[in-house]
Amino acid sequence: MEFSELIRTRQAQAELLSGPEAPALRGTLCVTGHHLLLSPKPQATDLWLLLLRSVDSIEKRVAGDSGTITLRCKDLRVLQLRIEGVEATLDVARSIEALSSLESVITSYPFFYRPKGLRLGDAWHFHPLESYYKRVALETDAWRLSEVNEDFSLCPSYPRVVIVPRAVDDAALARSARFRQGGRFPVLSYHHARSGTALLRSSQPLIGPKKLRCAEDEELLGAVLAGARPGAQGFIVDTRSAQTAKQARMTGGGTESKAAYPGWKRLHRPLERGRHLQESFVRLVEACGDLEQSMDQWLSRLDSCRWLAHVQEALSTACLAAQGMEREGACVLVHGAEGMDSTLLVTSLAQLILDPLSRTMAGFQELVEREWIQAGHPFQLRCAHSAFSHARSKHEAPTFLLFLDCVWQLGRQFPLSLEFGEGLLLALFEHAYASPFGTFLCNSEKERCLCEVRTQTHSLWSGLNQSKEQRKLRNPLYVLNPSALWPSVEPQSLRLWQGLFLRQTRPPERSEEVWEKVWQIVTDEKTEDSRPVVSAPEPQP
C-alpha cells in the first residue's frame, strides 16, 4: 500500500491553536505518511509534529474561505487547526482520517522511526521473564522455566517461556492448557518470598454445562500448594460475580469447583471490563472536557461516570490478593474469563503493593513488560481508539489506563515509595495508544514475532531510559520502602487523576514546574555535598 494514495494534499497554510492561552503557531502544514507537521515561517527550526496515529477523532468545519479542523488525540489533548482554503481543509481532513485509521502494523511508524542515539535491538535484549525467574530461583526451587510454548502452539497469547511448578511436566501443562480458555493455563505471576506463597494467573477453566474436569489442571494447582510453605491454602480470585461465572458454563467456560480443587477457596470480586469500562472512560473524558457544564454538578457528574468506582474496585481486589499472600500465607490464583484484562490488572497491582523492587524505575518497566505486554494483554485491540472516537469496536477497553490510574493513586498516597513519578505513567499511557516505539504494538508475543517487532522497531524502554528523560520520569523524593503499601481505598481517599484527565484545562501551577523546583532542591543537596543524602527508610506501617 502506498501512503501517497491516501494523501489528498501535501501542503496547506495553517494555524495551530492548541490552547486558549498558548500562542498560535502559524505556517505551512504538511501531511506525510505518518505525521502532520507544521513548519513556521520562514525557517523550520521549531517544527511542530503530530503522529497521525495519535488522532482519535477529527471534526471539520468550513466557513468562508477557510476551515477549522479539530483533532482530538488519543492522549486526550485537543488541537485545532485553522486552514486556508475550503478544498485544502477538506483534503487535509480526509487525509488525516484515512492515515490515522490504518490498521496494518508493519507499515506503522515504529517500523520507520530511527532516532539518533538509539540502536535497533537495544533493550529488546531485556527479557523480564527470564530475569524474573532467576530471582525466583534464588528464593525457592518449587518453580521452573518451561519452554512448552516455544512455538506459541499451546497458548497463542503467552510468551515462549513461562514459569510453572517444577513438579508438573510439559505434557501435563499441555493438557491443562486445553482445559483453559485460549490455552492460558495457570502460570506464576509473582513469588512472595516473605510468606513463601505464589501469585498465579490463568483464564477460566472450560468446565462447560457438563461440568468437565481435567486431572492435570487439578494436579497443577495441587502442585502449587505443595510447593508453597507447608499448610498453605489457596484462594482463587475470580474477577466475575458468582452468577456470571456460573453462567459462563453455558458457553463452555466456568469456574473451579470446590470438590475438584481441594485446598482452594473461591472468592468472587466482580470487576467491570470491556465495554462498560470504555463507556465509563468516555463519559469521564466528556465530563472533563465539558467546560460549559454547570459547575455545581461537577461532583455528581464525576460520581456518575463511575471511573473512580472502577479504580476503587481494582485496588481493593488487588489488596485482597496481596493480603491473601502477605497476611494469610495463601497462594492466590487470579482469573476472570479470558484472563487478559482484569486478571492482569489485579496481579500487577498486587505486586506493586507487595514487592518493593517493582516500585523502582527498572522494576516497574519490567513489571509492565512481563505482566502486561508479554502476558498477552491485547494492546492493539484495546487501545485502537481512545475516548473520542466514534468508530467504536467492542474490543476497546482502557484496562491498562485503569492500571496506570491505580498506580498513580498509590503514588499519591505513598509519595516517597515509587521511584518513578506521574511523568512515567503519562508517558506509558500515551505510548500505549500511539507511539513511535514498537513496545506496545500487536496483541501478543506471537504477533510481535511474526511482525519482527523486536528487530525492526525501537523499544520504548531504551527511549525512556535516556538520561535526558530522567527528570521528567523520576520521583525526586524516592526512598526505598521495604514494606508492603496498603492503599486506602475509601472513596474519599481516591482522587481524579488531574494531570491526565484535566490536562486540557490549564492547571494553576504546572506539575512539571513544581517537580523541577523540587529536583533543584534535591539535587542542590546532592551535588553540593559529598555527604550521602540521609535517607531513612520509611518505617513499617
Added chain:
Amino acid sequence: MSLLRGLPEMELIVILVRLFLDFQEKLALLDSAPILDVPLGVISRIEKMGGATSRGENSYGLDITCKDMRNLRFALKQEGHSRRDMFEILTRYAFPLAHSLPIFAFLNEERFNMDGWMVYNPVEEYRRQGLPNHHWRITFINKCYELCDTYPALLVVPFRATDEDLKRVATFRSRNRIPVLSWIHPENKTVIVRCSQPLVGMSGKRNKDDEKYLDVIRETNRQISKLTIYDARPNVNAVANKATGGGYESDDAYHNTELFFLDIHNIHVMRESLKKVKDIVYPNVEESHWLSSLESTHWLEHIKLVLTGAIQVADKVSSGKSSVLVHCSDGWDRTAQLTSLAMLMLDSFYRSIEGFEILVQKEWISFGHKFASRIGHGDKNHADADRSPIFLQFIDCVWQMSKQFPTAFEFNERFLITILDHLYSCRFGTFLYNCESARERQKVTERTVSLWSLINSNKDTFRNPFYTKEINRVLYPVASMRHLELWVNYYIRWNPRIKQQQPNPVEQRYMELLALRDEYIKRLEELQLTNSAKLSDSSTSPSSPSQMLPHVQTHF
C-alpha cells in the same frame, strides 16, 4: 466515639485543659496508646444519653459534641453517680463562662522562647507596605475605640480626609466601620479598602460625606477613573438588608463607582453546610455516592465562591489597576475572608509563616472578626445562631491554594491544622474575644500566651520543604470545582480508616530535605562571608529548644 464503645472501666481525669482518658486495660483495637487527648475548649455540647431504664451495652453514658468535626461517646456504668459527677465536672470546665470561671488561656503558664505577641505591630506592617505616603495617612482617631469599637486603634485613611470627615462617614456605615485601607499595591499604588455596608435603608438615604469620602479614595489612584466596589453578598440579600437599615452603594448616589455582588452566602448558610459535611464524614463516611453526597453539602461550592471573589479583588487591583472597596453587611466575616485571601494572592510576604501570622492578626483579629461569637469560646450555648465556621472556611481556602501552588507557601498543612486546633482549644489568647477593644480591656496580651509563640518556637515543624521564595508573584488559584477538593486530612482525620497513609515518614523525609537545604544555604552564606571582607566572628549562641510544661502536650 464508635471506636471506644464497650470499653472497660476508665478513669476520667480532668486537668482543667484537657479531657484525658486513661484506659486501664490495653486495647487490642488501637495500635497506639489508648489515650484520648481532647482540649476542653473544643467541646461544644455535653449530653447524657440513656436513663435508668436503658438496657443494652453502651446505651448509658455521655455524648460529647466537639467543634472539630467529631463526637465522643462514653459508655458508663449505671451504678454510683459516676455519670452525674463526670457531667458536672466536664460542664464546669468546658463552659467556664457559665460558671464564672476564667477561660483556660488565663491560667496557662506555658513559656516559649519566642513571644508571639510581638509578631504583629501595625505601624511596622504599614511601613512595610510603604505607608504612610502622600495619599494615605495613619490616624489614631480610634485610639480609645470611640470612632468604632470593633476596629483597631490604628487606621490608615486617605490623606485628604480629615478626622471630622471620618466621624461623619462613620454615622453612615453599619457599626461605624468606615472604609479604611487594608493593603496597597507596591507598584501601581491601588488599594484594597474594607468597610461595612452603607446605611441606605428603605428610603434610600444618602450621605454626602460618605460619597465624597469614596471619591477621595478613588482619587488616590489616577490610572482608572472608577472605584470598584465588591459587595460580598448575593444581590438579593443586599437588597433585603435595606429593610433593616442597610443596603449598598447605588449608582446615582455614588458616581464613578462600579458595584459587583460576589454571591457569598451568610454565616447561617455556612454553618448548615458544614453541619452537612459532618453528617457525611462522621462517625462513618458516606461511602456510596460519596461525591454526590459531598456535592449536596455545598461546602466546596461555598469555598469556590469565596475564592472566586478573592480572585476578582486581586485581579482588579493587580491587572485592572483599580482600587477596590470590599464590604458585606458588617464587614467582619465575608469581608475579612475576601481581603485576606486577596492579600495572600497579591503579596508573597503573607505566604511566609510570620507573614501569614501577621495577616491573620491584622485582617481577622484586629479588625474585629467576632471570634468569641463565631466559635463560642467557653460558652455552653451550642445552638447560638452567631456561631459559624467563617475562619475555618478561610483556612480551607488557604489550604486549597497551597495544594494548587505547592512551592509558594512557607508553611505546611500542619501549620494550618494547628491554627484550627487552637482556634477552639482556649489554650492561647490569640483568638479570644470579638475585637481589639475587648482584648485590651481583658489585658489579653499580658495575661495569656499567643499561639504564635508556640508556632514560632517550633518553626521547623511547620515549614514546607518545597517553599521557593518568589517576590512579586501573584497567585491566581483555579477556583473551578474541578480543582477543589475536600480537605480530607482535616475534616476526616478522626476516622480511623482514613488515617493518612504513613504521614510520619513523609514528614520525616521532608524534614530531612529541609535540614539539607538549610545546610546548603548556610554553607553558601559562609562562602559568601569568607569571600567578602574578613569580619570578626559573630557567633551567636543557638537558642535552646522550646520549653513546655510537661503535662501539656500538643496533638502531634
